[in-house]
Amino acid sequence: MQLIDGNAIAESIIEELTKEVGALPGKKPVIAVIRVGEDPASVSYVRKKEKTAARIGIGSRMHILPEDVSKEDLFAQIDALNADPDVNGILIQAPLPNHIDETETFNRVLPGKDVDGFNTINIGKLCQEDSSGFVACTPAGIVQLIERSGIETQGKHVVVLGRSQIVGKPAALLMVRKAVSGNATVTICHSRTQDLPSITRQADVLIAAIGRPNFVTGDMVKEGVAVIDVGINRVVDESRKSGYRLVGDVDFEAVSQKASHITPVPGGVGPMTVAMLMHNTLRAFKASQS
Ligand code: BQF
Numbered sequence: 001m002q003l004i005d006g007n008a009i010a011e012s013i014i015e016e017l018t019k020e021v022g023a024l025p026g027k028k029p030v031i032a033v034i035r036v037g038e039d040p041a042s043v044s045y046v047r048k049k050e051k052t053a054a055r056i057g058i059g060s061r062m063h064i065l066p067e068d069v070s071k072e073d074l075f076a077q078i079d080a081l082n083a084d085p086d087v088n089g090i091l092i093q094a095p096l097p098n099h100i101d102e103t104e105t106f107n108r109v110l111p112g113k114d115v116d117g118f119n120t121i122n123i124g125k126l127c128q129e130d131s132s133g134f135v136a137c138t139p140a141g142i143v144q145l146i147e148r149s150g151i152e153t154q155g156k157h158v159v160v161l162g163r164s165q166i167v168g169k170p171a172a173l174l175m176v177r178k179a180v181s182g183n184a185t186v187t188i189c190h191s192r193t194q195d196l197p198s199i200t201r202q203a204d205v206l207i208a209a210i211g212r213p214n215f216v217t218g219d220m221v222k223e224g225v226a227v228i229d230v231g232i233n234r235v236v237d238e239s240r241k242s243g244y245r246l247v248g249d250v251d252f253e254a255v256s257q258k259a260s261h262i263t264p265v266p267g268g269v270g271p272m273t274v275a276m277l278m279h280n281t282l283r284a285f286k287a288s289q290s
Contacts, residue, residue, distance in 0.1 A: 001256055001257075001259055001260065001261070001262065002149065002260065002261045002262075003256075003261075003262060003263075003264060004145055004149050004228075004261055004262065004263045004264075004268060005264075005267065006141075006145060006263055006264070006267050006268040006269055006270065006271045006272050007267045007271050009144065009145060009148050009149075009271075009272065009275075010141075010271035010272050010274065010275040011271075012148075013144065013272075013275040013276075013278075013279065014052065014055065014056060014275055014278065017056045017058075017275075017278050017279060017282055018055065018056045018057065020282060021056050021057040021058060021282060022057060027086075027285075027289075028057055028058065028059055028285075029058045029059065029088050029089070029281050029282050029284070029285035030058065030059040030060070030061065030086055030087050030088050030089070030285075031049075031053055031058055031059070031060050031061070031087075031088065031089040031090075031091060031115065031277075031281045032060070032061045032063065032081045032084075032087045032089070032090050032091070033046055033049065033050070033060060033061070033062050033063065033091045033093060034063045034065065034074070034077060034078070034081075034090070034091070034092045034093065035062070035063070035064050035065070035093045036064075036065045036066075036067065036069055036074065036092075036093070036096055036097060036100070037065075037066065037067035037097055038067065039095065041234075042093045042094075042095065045093060046062070046093050048274055049091070049274055049277060050062065052274050052275070052277075052278055053278060053281070056278055056282075058278060058281055058282070061087065063077055063081075065077065067097055068097070068099075069097075069100075071099075071100055071101075071105075074100060074105065075105075075108050078090065078092070078105070078108045078109055079108070081109075081113070082108075082109065082110045082113060085288075087113065088113065088115075088281060088284040088285040088288055089113055089114075089115035089277075089280065089281040089284045089285075090109045090110075090113045090114070090115070091115060091116055091277065092105055092106065092109065092116070094166075103118075103120075103165075106118035106119055107119055107120055111133070111134075112284060112287060112288070113284060114134055115134055115137075115277060115280035115281050115283075115284055116134070116136060116137060116277070116280075117133065117134035117135045117136035117137065117140070117170070117280065118136060118165070118166065119134075121133065122134045122135070122136075123165070123169075123170065126170055126173050126174070127173055129177055129178065129179075134280050134283070134284070135170065135174065135276075135280075136166055136167070136170045137272075137273045137274075137276040137277045137280065138166065138167050138171075138230060138269060138272070138273045138276075139167060139170040139171040139173075139174050140174075140276040140279070140280075141269055141272025141273050141275065141276045142171055142174070142207060142228050142230070142269060142272070143174050143181050144272060144275075144276065145228060145263065145268075145269065145272055146181055146205070146226075146228070147180075147181045149226075149261055151205060151226045151261055152204075153175060153181055153182060153183060153184040153205060154180070154182075154183040154184070155183060155184070155185070156184050156185070156204035156205060157184070157185050157186075157187065157202050157203055157204050157205075158172075158175040158184040158185070158186050158187075158203065158204065158205040158206075158207065159186075159187045159189065159199060159200055159202065159203035159205070159206050159207070160172045160175070160186065160187070160188045160189070160207045160209065161189055161190070161196075161200065161206065161207065161208045161209060161210045161215075161216070161249070162188075162190060162207075162208070162209035162210040162211065162230070162249075163188055163190045164209065164211075167209040167230055168188060168190075168207075168209050169188070171207050171209065171230075172186045172188045175205075175207075184205070187199055187202075187203075190210070191210065196220070197219065197220045200216065200220045200221060201220060201221060201222050202222070203221065203222070203225055204224075204225065204226065205225070205226045205227075205228070206221060206225055206226070206227050206228070207228045207230065208227065208228065208229050208230060208231060208248070208249040208250050209230035209231065209249065210231070210249050211231060211233065211249065212231070212233070212249060213231065213233040213235050213247045213248075213249070214247060214248075214249070214250070214251040214252075215231075215249045215250070215251075216229075216249060216250040216251060216255060217251050217254055217255070218251065218254030218255055218257065218258060220255075221255055221258055221259065222258070223258050224258070224259075224260045225255075225258065225259050225260065226259065226260050226261040226262075227250055227255055227259045227261065227262040227263065228263050228268075228269060229248035229249055229250040229252070229262070229263050229264075229265050229268055229269065230248075230249065230269050231247070231248040231249030231250065231265060232246055232248070232265060232266075232270060233246065233247050233248070233249070234246060235247050246265055246266045247265060248263075248264075248265030248268070250262070250265075252264065252265070
């Protein structure tokens, strides 16, 4: 069994980006981050992104808005960043408070600055296999993990567990693309799928993004499966200083005994999400310079 080291793969991408940014002759890329409220997970994700940007030489501009910000004020902030030629990428940290519609907010960002790839235009481009768009960072990170671990997808059965706009759907589109790290036969299943284990057991590659701790058990996979665990679930753990620990959507103990490859949580897909955000920001910068 090969443990896929997402930290190490993310580090090598960060190194590649650092070299490229270091070699830029003039201006450096800049990402603007909007965080609404003080959700502890959002605070921690944003901090990780700022730190990683700083290491690479990407500038970041933080905009922290109160939990009860009006849609008008939030959109005015986005509009100002859209119009600012010094801002290359705009990130709106999810989750947003309930009174703000996420899709509408993501669509307010100019497609060329939508480094999260959440915008209708960028999702449409992914669907059309138009590589000029931005691909959402987590699915893009999954592709990198697969490529850099030598996992074959051509002609294989990739089962995606989860149908979210941000992970499941774009991951399925990437896997079915006419591309070396694509050309798969793809099945998307979800919480309403009948006899789910009979489908997951057919997977040569299983991408688990259903958002339930330890959901995929040993009897749900076949021998030799490659498993990408996208889940980041907080479960209570009194023995930890924080009072919780992170577990994936996959029962790692059991599934790792059958898998050819598996990603851990933490240290699997998570760090790749951040690395691909930086990759997209550099791309947005380069596009703005040409
Ligand atoms: C790790 C995210 C759900 C909802 C909104 C490294 C991250 C996480 C884990 C991280 C995520 C998840 C991010 C690890 C960003 C990934 O070591 O395993 C990094 O920062 N992520 C986010 O911004 O919004 C989310 C998950």
